[in-house]
Amino acid sequence: MLPFSVVGEDSESTARAAELTTPHGVVHTPAFMPVGTAGTVKGMAAWELERVGPEMILANTYHLLLRLGTERIVSLGGLHRVMGWDGPILTDSGGYQVYSLAKRRKVEPDGVVFQSHIDGSEHRLTPGNVIETQASIGVDVAMVLDECLPYPVEPRQAEKSTMTSVDWALQGLERAGRIRAECPDWGGGVFAIQQGSLDSDLRRRCTDALAAADFDGFAIGGLAVGEPPAALYEAVAMASPMLPGHRPRYLMGVGYPEDILHAVGCGVDLFDCVLPTRSARTGKVFTSMGDLAIKNARHADDPRPLDESCSCPTCAVYSRAVLRHLFVANEVTSVVLLTIHNLWYFLSLMRGAREAIMAGRYTRFRAQVESDRNRTA
Amino acid sequence: MLPFSVVGEDSESTARAAELTTPHGVVHTPAFMPVGTAGTVKGMAAWELERVGPEMILANTYHLLLRLGTERIVSLGGLHRVMGWDGPILTDSGGYQVYSLAKRRKVEPDGVVFQSHIDGSEHRLTPGNVIETQASIGVDVAMVLDECLPYPVEPRQAEKSTMTSVDWALQGLERAGRIRAECPDWGGGVFAIQQGSLDSDLRRRCTDALAAADFDGFAIGGLAVGEPPAALYEAVAMASPMLPGHRPRYLMGVGYPEDILHAVGCGVDLFDCVLPTRSARTGKVFTSMGDLAIKNARHADDPRPLDESCSCPTCAVYSRAVLRHLFVANEVTSVVLLTIHNLWYFLSLMRGAREAIMAGRYTRFRAQVESDRNRTA
Numbered sequence: 115m116l117p118f119s120v121v122g123e124d125s126e127s128t129a130r131a132a133e134l135t136t137p138h139g140v141v142h143t144p145a146f147m148p149v150g151t152a153g154t155v156k157g158m159a160a161w162e163l164e165r166v167g168p169e170m171i172l173a174n175t176y177h178l179l180l181r182l183g184t185e186r187i188v189s190l191g192g193l194h195r196v197m198g199w200d201g202p203i204l205t206d207s208g209g210y211q212v213y214s215l216a217k218r219r220k221v222e223p224d225g226v227v228f229q230s231h232i233d234g235s236e237h238r239l240t241p242g243n244v245i246e247t248q249a250s251i252g253v254d255v256a257m258v259l260d261e262c263l264p265y266p267v268e269p270r271q272a273e274k275s276t277m278t279s280v281d282w283a284l285q286g287l288e289r290a291g292r293i294r295a296e297c298p299d300w301g302g303g304v305f306a307i308q309q310g311s312l313d314s315d316l317r318r319r320c321t322d323a324l325a326a327a328d329f330d331g332f333a334i335g336g337l338a339v340g341e342p343p344a345a346l347y348e349a350v351a352m353a354s355p356m357l358p359g360h361r362p363r364y365l366m367g368v369g370y371p372e373d374i375l376h377a378v379g380c381g382v383d384l385f386d387c388v389l390p391t392r393s394a395r396t397g398k399v400f401t402s403m404g405d406l407a408i409k410n411a412r413h414a415d416d417p418r419p420l421d422e423s424c425s426c427p428t429c430a431v432y433s434r435a436v437l438r439h440l441f442v443a444n445e446v447t448s449v450v451l452l453t454i455h456n457l458w459y460f461l462s463l464m465r466g467a468r469e470a471i472m473a474g475r476y477t478r479f480r481a482q483v484e485s486d487r488n489r490t491a
Numbered sequence: 492m493l494p495f496s497v498v499g500e501d502s503e504s505t506a507r508a509a510e511l512t513t514p515h516g517v518v519h520t521p522a523f524m525p526v527g528t529a530g531t532v533k534g535m536a537a538w539e540l541e542r543v544g545p546e547m548i549l550a551n552t553y554h555l556l557l558r559l560g561t562e563r564i565v566s567l568g569g570l571h572r573v574m575g576w577d578g579p580i581l582t583d584s585g586g587y588q589v590y591s592l593a594k595r596r597k598v599e600p601d602g603v604v605f606q607s608h609i610d611g612s613e614h615r616l617t618p619g620n621v622i623e624t625q626a627s628i629g630v631d632v633a634m635v636l637d638e639c640l641p642y643p644v645e646p647r648q649a650e651k652s653t654m655t656s657v658d659w660a661l662q663g664l665e666r667a668g669r670i671r672a673e674c675p676d677w678g679g680g681v682f683a684i685q686q687g688s689l690d691s692d693l694r695r696r697c698t699d700a701l702a703a704a705d706f707d708g709f710a711i712g713g714l715a716v717g718e719p720p721a722a723l724y725e726a727v728a729m730a731s732p733m734l735p736g737h738r739p740r741y742l743m744g745v746g747y748p749e750d751i752l753h754a755v756g757c758g759v760d761l762f763d764c765v766l767p768t769r770s771a772r773t774g775k776v777f778t779s780m781g782d783l784a785i786k787n788a789r790h791a792d793d794p795r796p797l798d799e800s801c802s803c804p805t806c807a808v809y810s811r812a813v814l815r816h817l818f819v820a821n822e823v824t825s826v827v828l829l830t831i832h833n834l835w836y837f838l839s840l841m842r843g844a845r846e847a848i849m850a851g852r853y854t855r856f857r858a859q860v861e862s863d864r865n866r867t868a
Contacts, residue, residue, distance in 0.1 A: 154817055154824040159831070160808050162539070182816050190794055190812055198808040417567055431537050431575040435567055439559050440531055447531040449823055454536070 116255070116303035116330045118362050122468075124476035128355065128381040131471045134331075134362050136202040136254035137301040138194065141169045143362065143383035144467050146374070146460045147204060149391060152177040153197050155457075156391050157449045160198030165427070166457045170202040170255075172386040175248060176211035179237065180230045184247050192252035204255035204305075204386075206366075207244040207286075210262045210335075221261065223278070241285035249293045249300045257333065258286035260307040265340045272311040279309045279335075280323045287327050303330025305364060311336060312345055314352045321356040331362035334382070338368045347376055354380040371400065371463055371487065375480045378467050385464075390456035395449050397441045400459040403489050408452065413438040426458035493632070493680035493707045495739050499845075501853035505732065505758040508848040511708075511739050513579040513631035514678040515571065518546045520739065520760035521844050523751070523837045524581060526768060529554040530574050532834075533768050534826045537575030542804070543834045547579040547631070549763040552624060553588035556614065557607045561624050569629035581632035581682075581763070583743075584621040584663075587639045587712075598638065600655075618662035626670045626677045634710065635663035637684040642717045649688040656686045656712075657700045664704050680707025682741060688713060689722055691729045698733040708739035711759070715745045724753055731757040748777065748840055748864065752857045755844050762841075767833035772826050774818045777836040780866050785829065790815040803835035 122131035134141040148155045148163070150173045155163050163171070178187060182196070190196050193203055212219050212228045219228035225240035241259045248256035260279040263272055283306045290304045306329040310317035324332060334353045337346055350365060354377065357363045364384035365377045374385050390400060397408040401421035406413070408420075419429035420437065428437070428451040440448035463483070470479030499508035511518040525532045525540070527550045532540050540548070555564060559573070567573050570580055589596050589605045596605035602617035618636045625633035637656040640649055660683045667681045683706040687694035701709060711730045714723055727742060731754065734740045741761035742754045751762050767777060774785040778798035783790070785797075796806035797814065805814070805828040817825035840860070847856030 152816075152820045152822060153813065154822050157823040157827065159539070159804065159824060159827050161804060162536070162827075177820075181820055182812075186792060186812065189792065190810060196810075196813050198813075415563060415566065427536065427538060433567060433573075435559075435563065436530065436573050436575075439529075443529045443554075443558055445529060445531050446534040446823055446826055447536060450534065450536050450539075450827060 115328060118331070118360070120359070122472040124379075124471045125474040126477040127379040129378050129467070129471045129476040130381055130383070131468045132362065132383055134383070136170070136303070138200060138202045138254050139169065141202055141384075142468060144374075144378045144464050144471075145169055145384055146464045147172040147384065147386040148457050148460075149174075149386055149388045150197060150199075151388075152181055153193075155453070156395070157446075157453045158457075162450070162454065163199065164201075166454055166461065168201070168457070168461055170204060170384075171197075171199060173197065173203055173205050173253075174208070174211060175205045175244065176208035178205075178251070179208060179247065180232050180235075184250055187251045194252060202254040204364075204384075205248050205251075205253045205257065207248070207257045207259045208239055209244070209257075209259045210366075212239060213262045213264075221278075225259065225282075241282035242289040245286045245289045245304065246293060249290065249297070249302060252300065252302070254302045255330065256286075256290070256302055256304050258283040258304060258306055260309060260335055262339065263309060263311050263336050265311070267311050269313065272313060272316060276309045276311075276316050276320050279307065280320055283307065283324055283329075284327055287329060305329060305331040305333050305362075307333040307335040307366070308353060308357065309336045310353075312341065312349050317353050318356055325358045329361065331364055331384075332357040333364040333366050335366050337365070338373075343373075346373065350377045350382065351380050354382050371460070372484060374460075374463070375467065375483060378471075379476065379480060390460045391453050394452035394456050397448075397452065399452060400456050402459070402483070402486055404487050408434065408438050408441050408448075410438070420455050421459070424455065424458060424462070426455050428452070428455040428458075492705060495708070495737070497736070499849040501756075501848045502851040503854040504756040506755050506844070506848045506853040507758055507760070508845045509739065509760055511760070513547070513680070515577060515579045515631050516546065518579055518761075519845060521751075521755045521841050521848075522546055522761055523841045524549040524761065524763040525834050525837075526551075526763055526765045527574060527576075528765075529558055530570075532830070533772070534823075534830045539827070539831065540576065543831055543838065545578070545834070545838055547581060547761075548574075548576060550574065550580055550582050550630075551585070551588060552582045552621065553585035555582075555628070556585060556624065557609050557612075561627055564628045571629060579631040581761075582625050582628075582630045582634065584625070584634045584636045585616055586621070586634075586636045587743075589616060590639045590641075598655075602636065602659075618659035619666035622663045622666045622681065623670060626667065626674070626679060629677065629679070631679045632707065633663075633667070633679055633681050635660040635681060635683055637686060637712055639716065640686060640688050640713050642688070644688050646690065649690060650693055653686045653688075653693050653697050656684065657697055660684065660701055660706075661704055664706060682706060682708040682710050682739075684710045684712040684743070685730060685734065686713045687730075689718065689726050694730050695733055702735045706738065708741055708761075709734040710741040710743050712743050714742070715750075720750075723750065727754045727759065728757050731759050748837070749861060751837075751840070752844065752860060755848075756853065756857060767837045768830050771829035771833050774825075774829065776829060777833050779836070779860070779863055781864050785811065785815050785818050785825075787815075797832050798836070801832065801835065801839070803832050805829070805832040805835075
């Protein structure tokens, strides 16, 4: 099991600070994982990402599998070598992408068959082979195969699917045990994924079944799939406390700074989201004083950095006026510079949250961040 | 005048090593200037470019003028501040872009009127105002306004146009003198541009007229505009020795490594070209053992770096297999990584040339580079 210890708890919320130890290093939580879908955080050379300083990153098994193939990644020395990244890596199982991207897929009792969105080739994901793939490429945390439910969903479908996900998770863990016995080189962990849509009873039943097994961590899945913001908040508040407290909790694919701060308050430890990186490509910038659209004409003559309280390399060198110019002129450099800033913002936010938790003032920290962000940057 | 001293001469060719001192630092020649068309070398954050290590970069007055505007650049603290680059910057006058890009332009005796390719707005470039613009944004070397002749061209048109360019160059220098008198803050130099198509008599007449004035350097213009490679080589061999030896010689917009090595052998000191940066975006990679197209399937499983003798950051971290994958997957990161490598290659080539010149073995150096590059990387 990956060592995990809670090192601080907030006094007014269930927020907590913890340390997750992986084969490639310790992750201080709450932590945000930048997304490196196809083996790179978009626009970031490996050394640039290192400078931005995440403690763990996420990659997508689905994209890696279809584009590079497991065997090639193995023969190139594993995923860390491929990504030029020596820190912890968590990979999703590919299940989510199969549901959101694949043109044709068929759910069978023992897995999913789908056709590649790239070349139409047929692939089969099973609860066992997704763990095998992730272990063989050397990830630090492997996610089990699950079925991500759409929103809204029929109660009957939700129940059936959730129980399938539980079954797959347990099969995955069992396979991980065999892999570890046969190949002690792999020291990564396996996280289960709680499903159950917005139904608390179903999430509870799912959790109980998963928590009885020795997973290294537990994710909250199936949220941020189109439900209203209030429903997301309620669901996180309902789902997070169900998960075992002595293991890391990971809210998949969420989200905006405010969503993350809410979830941290509910005891969630790990996050990933494409928001900071994807937004950089559309010119949306996150700042401590609210978000801004860099292409807006009001920035054209503004000599200030994106965020006067930010210590990122972009803010140290470039004014809003120049960044707007580069973005409007379609310069690739603007993607690089805005990605750096946005990631820096999310990572700083998490560090701030952690410090506040350690000092027992998380609730005030969160209120201050949200109040500052309500202004117009 | 910008200090310039020849510090080494090859024994078998007219290649030379020199030092050009500018307000923002010394340039050791022969030197290659990466192109930062619209205020950034495409894909390169300022600190990344610094790491790649050019001693001087080029920016385009035309693009800066149309997109940002002179006043804005001045109010943002000048071009160095805008680009986040504290080293020497040379800017072209905009004349070349007016000829190659503008939809509508009209050459008048006292300058060029053109319409922006971006918003159709009308602009006027005069021999004086292009120098004024470049001085006001604080460049280290300003280029005079010239008329870049197409290839092929009628002798009569070539003569008339070349004499216009001479006239404009002298007007530009005169304006520079007035600017310096009124605004001693600007310590940049002015380079003249030799025109004359492929006609050696015309280039000679042009040179004689320009060399009589106190320009800080002399460029060879109007080449690499579509003439056959052999004609380019002959023209450089003919044009370069005409230029005054006590001042830097700059071959504009050239070119391939072999073209540059030939020109260095003819005594040229400075180069710029979009080739390393533009090629990175199309997946063309320069290496000491020949060039390669990274998207080629033969690289798909190749664990080697792009160039085993290269010490660039990209080659230290990424294999050809991974770079191919990133390029094929359309990842912006591949542009960044290939740009770094290609620029590194060109800059290393120039450093190698300089060392060889200092050691009096430039001819052998050039032969070795060309022989190595004839293999298949």
